[in-house]
Amino acid sequence: MTKKIILGLLIGLTSANALNAQSNADRVFKTFRFGLYTGPTFNSLRPVATEAEGYVVSKVKGNVGFSLGLCADYNINDRYTVFSGLSLDWRGGTVAVMDKDSNLQSGYIYKNEVKYNLQYLTIPIGLKMKAAQFDKVKIFAQTGIDVAFLLSQKGDISTTLLPGTTAITAEKVKLGGMAKSTPVNAGWMLGVGAEYEITDKNSVYVTLLYRNGFTDVTTPKLNTSTVKFSDGNIRFNTIALRLGYYF
Numbered sequence: 001m002t003k004k005i006i007l008g009l010l011i012g013l014t015s016a017n018a019l020n021a022q023s024n025a026d027r028v029f030k031t032f033r034f035g036l037y038t039g040p041t042f043n044s045l046r047p048v049a050t051e052a053e054g055y056v057v058s059k060v061k062g063n064v065g066f067s068l069g070l071c072a073d074y075n076i077n078d079r080y081t082v083f084s085g086l087s088l089d090w091r092g093g094t095v096a097v098m099d100k101d102s103n104l105q106s107g108y109i110y111k112n113e114v115k116y117n118l119q120y121l122t123i124p125i126g127l128k129m130k131a132a133q134f135d136k137v138k139i140f141a142q143t144g145i146d147v148a149f150l151l152s153q154k155g156d157i158s159t160t161l162l163p164g165t166t167a168i169t170a171e172k173v174k175l176g177g178m179a180k181s182t183p184v185n186a187g188w189m190l191g192v193g194a195e196y197e198i199t200d201k202n203s204v205y206v207t208l209l210y211r212n213g214f215t216d217v218t219t220p221k222l223n224t225s226t227v228k229f230s231d232g233n234i235r236f237n238t239i240a241l242r243l244g245y246y247f
Contacts, residue, residue, distance in 0.1 A: 033073040037087075037207075037244030041065040044237045045093035045116065045217060052232030054104055055097040060113065063092035067240060073128070081128040081140075089148060091238060092117045092155070095218070097231050102163065107225035111160035111167070114179045116218070120148035126189065136197040141190075142207070148185045155179070159227065178227055180219045187213035187236060195246075203246045211238040 044062035051057065069087025076082060096113040104110070126144015133139070153175040160167045175181065193207035213236035220229050 031075050033075070033246050035071045035073075035205075035244050035246040036069070037071055037205075037242045038066075038068045039240060039242040041067055041089065041091060041238050041240040043091045043093055045095050045234050046237050047095065047231065048233040048235060051100065052097070053230040054100055054108075055230050055232075056100050057231050057234075058096050060094035060096050060115075063094075063115075063117070065090040065092060065238075067242065069122070071244060071246075073246075079130045081130075082125070083128050083142065083144070084123070084125045087122045087124075088151075089120045089122050090117070091120065091236060093236075095231055095234055097229050099163070105228075108228045108230070109159055109161050110163050110165075112179075112220075112229045113158045114175070114218075115156040116153070116175065116179070116181065117155045118150060118181055118217075119152040120185065121151055122146050122148040124189070138195045138197075139192075140195065141192050142209075143188070143190050145186065145188050146211070148187075150181055150183045150185070153181045161227075178223055180222050182216055182219050184215070185213055185217060185236065186215045187211050187238075191240075193242075201247070205242075205244045205246070207240075207242040207244070209238075209240040209242065211236065211240065213237070 042062060043065050044059060046059055047057040049057065067087055067089045069085055071083060071085040074082045094113065094115040098111045124144055124146035126142055128140050128142040131139045131141055154172060155175050156171045157173065157178055158167045158169045189209050189211045191207050191209035193205055195203050195205040197203045217234045217236055218231055220231055
């Protein structure tokens, strides 16, 4: 009889511990979530001013890029979520500069057009806010900032050294020696999205984001003295579509 009582107590304690562990795991899952996302980006390089140190600066065309990343959410409560993560982002665009009054400094070129294809490692942080919920569909808005670290800089260049001379062109070259980009870029983002709950632990989501950079993308004045040019302050504009999965 005593053995049966002890065995019953052990079974009861084991079951209680298992239930408590499951409860703790459920609480952790509801607080922290991790996922993957991917999607296209539509980018452009926007001059802050149309003139810079004797050059006329203009945006030529944009660039279709790509994002692939990991997301991490911390749910403060049912309505507010802090998010972060890590992603690889391919961005770019084309910018042209042209001498305005033929009064350039020594070593500066007459005209230049650069197509930038840049790759970044990006770390975002921000706040996601639930706006409404319809059965298993949650509508949310989000805002935040990100810091992007330059991994690769390639592109096409068309350079005219002096008025009336033939342009020198190069395609798919490393830009570091002729049209440098800054090693770090930062920006803010604003977006809306919808999440569909598949199970208690899994869901899919789609997000539409607008990102506006607030730091300069390029540093051409750091180039070799014979091929310098100035483009002022160039910033990224990006519209991104993200398709993601929480697990």
